Amino acid sequence: MKLRVPTLTMIGALCALATLSASQAEVAPTPAASQKLAKALEGRTAGQPVNCIQNIRGQAKMRVIDDWTILFRDQSTIYVQKPRSECVGIEDGKYALVTRKFGSGEICSGDINQLVDVGTGFQAGHCTFGEFVPYRRIK
Template sequence: MRANQCLTVFAAIAAIGSTAPLQARDRLSGEARLAKMIEGRTAGKPVDCVPITQIRSTEIIDHTAIAYTASNGTIYVNRPSGANFLDDDDILVSEPYNGQACRIDIVRLIDRGSRMPSGSVGLNDFVPYPKPPKPPKAG
């Protein structure tokens, strides 16, 4: 390898190495990510259960909560006991017994890379954050 090729390789490695701390620093905390997700919404009265048929998607928010998005746009936030086990790179495995996700359920976490169990958490109340109403059209 020529000297100027080596310099190019080292420069590329240095550039990659220098961006890693920036990416880690720019990543939002779990609380900040949750706040951004529910921004502009108002919390409703907590509920014990959410029917599985209404849930369109789920998202683990690192060390904070699980967000269940319903088909009507409502985001149900569950802050489980043991939230420190939540890793946004884990796969959430739930086994509802009555067609609902409920506050007494325990959900398992599977490491996405190794496919090994990485923990479990007990669900608490689901706090609904309905989609804000659309402003009336002018005219």
């Protein structure tokens, strides 16, 4: 049986996609990351995930928990961002997360963010945001 090149390409793409989607599900946070996240969300409860959050002039303050978890604080709400792909190197400060948005004051699910080497300024990869889960204080 002879497979044509487009068929092989499609099979390869599907295998790569399956690997990427499985890799995020298999990654468990370290105990230190779990502890940092629990402390940051203490006294708060999760709301329904949202696709976008406001970030006019960088008002949503970002805090990195690990390469798989980023927090954004907008006033009293903390949004938990679990990127669809790992943001390799942001936890240890080796890379900076750069988002380029023109004409919008929002950060959204599906945004592709560049990872830039802090020392050289060269692009070192990218990661894609997923939905944002809001955590608000329990009243």
